[in-house]
Amino acid sequence: xxxxxxxxxxxxxxxxxxxxxxxxxxxxxxxxxxxxxxxxxxxxxxxxxxxxxxxxxxxxxxxxxxxxxxxxxxxxxxxxxxxxxxxxxxxxxxxxxxxxxxxxxxxxxxxxxxxxxxxxxxxxxxxxxxxxxxxxxxxxxxxxxxxxxxxxxxxxxxxxxxxxxxxxxxxxxxxxxxxxxxxxxxxxxxxxxxxxxxxxxxxxxxxxxxxxxxxxxxxxxxxxxxxxxxxxxxxxxxxxxxxxxxxxxxxxxx
Numbered sequence: 001x002x003x004x005x006x007x008x009x010x011x012x013x014x015x016x017x018x019x020x021x022x023x024x025x026x027x028x029x030x031x032x033x034x035x036x037x038x039x040x041x042x043x044x045x046x047x048x049x050x051x052x053x054x055x056x057x058x059x060x061x062x063x064x065x066x067x068x069x070x071x072x073x074x075x076x077x078x079x080x081x082x083x084x085x086x087x088x089x090x091x092x093x094x095x096x097x098x099x100x101x102x103x104x105x106x107x108x109x110x111x112x113x114x115x116x117x118x119x120x121x122x123x124x125x126x127x128x129x130x131x132x133x134x135x136x137x138x139x140x141x142x143x144x145x146x147x148x149x150x151x152x153x154x155x156x157x158x159x160x161x162x163x164x165x166x167x168x169x170x171x172x173x174x175x176x177x178x179x180x181x182x183x184x185x186x187x188x189x190x191x192x193x194x195x196x197x198x199x200x201x202x203x204x205x206x207x208x209x210x211x212x213x214x215x216x217x218x219x220x221x222x223x224x225x226x227x228x229x230x231x232x233x234x235x236x237x238x239x240x241x242x243x244x245x246x247x248x249x250x251x252x253x254x
Contacts, residue, residue, distance in 0.1 A: 029196070029198065029246075030196050031116070031145045031196060031246060031248050032056065032057075032060060032116075034194070034248060035057070035060060035114060035116075035143055035145070035248070036060055036064075038141070038143060038250065039060070039061055039064045039065065039112065039114070040064050042064075042111075042112055042141060043064055043065070044061075044064070044065045044066070044110070044111045044112035044140075045065070045066040045067070045111050046065070046066060046067045046068075046069070046109065046110050046111060046112075047061045047065040047067070047068050047069070047110060047111070047112040047113070047114065048068075048069050048071065048105075048109075048110040048112070048113045048114070048132075048135065048136075049061060049068060049069070049070040049071065049114055049115075050071060050100060050103075050113055050114065050115040050118060050128075050132055051071070051072060051073075051100055051115055051116075051117075051118020051119070051121070051122075052070035052071060052072045052077065052078070052081055052095070052118075053072060053077060053116075053117060053118065054077070054080065054081070054084075055070055055077075055080070055081030055084055055085065055093075056116070057070075057114045057115075057116050058070040058081060058085065058090075058093050059084070059085065059088060059090060059093075061112075061114060062085070062090040062092055062093050063090075065092065065112070066092065067092050067094065068090075068092055068093045068094070069093075069094050069095070069096055069105075069110075070093060070094070070095045070096070071095075071096045071097070071098050071100075071103065071104075072095075072097065072098075073097065073098070073099050073100075074097075075097050078095040078096075078097060079095075081093070081095055082095050099122075099123075099128075100115075100118065100119070100122045100127075100128030100131060100132070101122065101123060101124050101127040101128050101131060102131065103131045103132075103134070103135050105135045106135070107134055107135065108134075108135065108136070108137040108138070109135045110135055110136050110137065110140070111136070111137050111140040112136075112140060112141055112142070113132050113135070113136050113140075113141075113142040113143075114142070114143045114145075115132065115142070115143070115144045115145070115146075116144075116145040116146070117145065117146055117147065118146070119144065119146050119174070120146055120147060120163070120170060120171055120172060120173050120174070121169050121170065121171060122171060123171065125171070125172070125174065125182060126182050126185065126186060129182055129183060129186035129188070130186045130187070132186070133186050133187040133188060133253055136253045137253065138253050138254070139252060139253060140252060140253055141191075141250065141251070141252045141253075142188065142250075142251050142252065142253065143248065143249070143250050143251075144179070144183070144247075144248070144249045144251070145246065145247070145248045145249075146173070146174070146179075146246070146247060147163075147173045147244050147245065147246055147247075148173055148174060148175060148176055148179065148195075148245050148246065148247040149172075149173045149174060149175045149178075149245075150175075150233060150245055151175045151176075151177070154227065154229060154230060155229075155230060155233050155234075156175075158222065158226060158230050158234070159173055159234075160172060160173065161222055162219045162222060162223070165211070165215045165216075165218050165219050165222075166205065166206065166209055166211050166215065166216075166219060167209050167211070176193065176195075176247055179247060179249060180193070180249070183249065183251055187253060187254055188251040188252065188253060188254060189251060189252055189253075189254040190249055190250070190251045191250045191251055191252060192249075192250045193247065193248065193249045193250070194247075194248050195245060195246065195247050195248070196245075196246045196248075197243045197244070197245060197246070198243065198244050198246050199241060199242075199243055199244075200241060200242055200243070200244050201241050202237075202239050202240030202241040202242070203239070203240075205241075206219075219240065220240050223236050223240055223242075
């Protein structure tokens, strides 16, 4: 019997929950610094961490929000988040299991939504964005952060291929234009956007997901065969490490 996409995501991330809590790439970055400034200025009463993963957004939100709810499809991830929140003394973080496409909350429950490195796993990207808009009060803010495709087909195909080989729950790294159009169709008005480049240390990147050896070899083969343009854009190094494009979009519920 086949597995649903939700089953694939749970199988990929459940056993790796602690690795994502401890991941340096996920625990720090210029995007988190920018998000901290935004939430500090907003001081939300009830914030949603959509696709919480290792919970790093929740830990960032907690000192500046009355309450934080971390939602994720992985029960193992949420247990790790709850445990880490207790260790950190963050008693205003609650967890709730659920998918982005079917959030288990009433309309207009939250006055801030943050979503980081989650949307590229969603089975239905726009359904997830529509749900985020539904549970957010009109006029209130949201921040979406994710890896994004640089756009040209040559680069896009390479990126999606290595992402899928590394993690079979990967769906798509969307382009900036796809993000902006989808947010508008989903009822958001975009305020600002900015981008960063983040270095993926290949051995660490592979180990965190426990990528099978044959898949890791396939990624290295694709990198070795890549065009000069592709190698230059992703700054592919001799050991397979490379630069990933990251997009942050600040919006509000229109």
